[in-house]
Amino acid sequence: MKLFLAVLGGRSRGCHIEQHDVRWVVGEQIEDGIPELIRQWHGQRKGLHLDSYRTIERVDGHRIEVIGERPSPMSATEPKLWFVNLGGYSPNSMAEHHQFDVVVARSAAAAKASAKRSWLRGMQQVHKDDLHDVRQDPSLDDLLPITGNGQWSLRISPIEGGDDPAPVPDWFGYRLL
Numbered sequence: 001m002k003l004f005l006a007v008l009g010g011r012s013r014g015c016h017i018e019q020h021d022v023r024w025v026v027g028e029q030i031e032d033g034i035p036e037l038i039r040q041w042h043g044q045r046k047g048l049h050l051d052s053y054r055t056i057e058r059v060d061g062h063r064i065e066v067i068g069e070r071p072s073p074m075s076a077t078e079p080k081l082w083f084v085n086l087g088g089y090s091p092n093s094m095a096e097h098h099q100f101d102v103v104v105a106r107s108a109a110a111a112k113a114s115a116k117r118s119w120l121r122g123m124q125q126v127h128k129d130d131l132h133d134v135r136q137d138p139s140l141d142d143l144l145p146i147t148g149n150g151q152w153s154l155r156i157s158p159i160e161g162g163d164d165p166a167p168v169p170d171w172f173g174y175r176l177l
Contacts (some may be wrong), residue, residue, distance in 0.1 A: 001066040002149035012043035052169035060104040082111035088123030
């Protein structure tokens with residue numbers, strides 16, 4: 001099984017511009033998660049589309065594996081997979097700019113610091129908009145919902161040597177769901 005980070009786009013009643021959201025699904029391929037992505041969308045069904053997705057297999061020198069075991073409590077010193085979404089501003093744009101990705105860190109503070117060191121360079125007032133632990137610990141309230149919660153967990157293990165893949169989509173475009 002693989003862990004996918006998907007970006008959805010669509011409309012919500014009363015909004016004047018297209019909205020986007022990120023969602024997690026588990027499967028052998030992204031198509032396995034399409035029904036769950038549709039189910040999780042908060043807006044109007046008409047026009048819902050997939051903008052991009054990425055398989056999360058290696059991050060910050062760590063292998064990320066989906067294993068078919070119920071999650072067990074993790075120690076505070078174990079590395080965790082974090083989703084971070086930063087916002088920032090440019091004097092040349094009315095819109096808030098965002099950059100999101102995943103990092104491996106031992107704490108929320110370390111994950112946020114890692115992202116802020118590398119992302120949104122040149123932007124002003126860079127800040128955290130979202131920060132979530134991706135592990136499947138049923139005792140947490142702040143994790144992103146992933147289909148099959150509680151039926152599998154993530155194994156995060158260090159890898160010696162090699163480079164992490166660039167944090168770019170495996171696919172991008174407009175795929176109507």
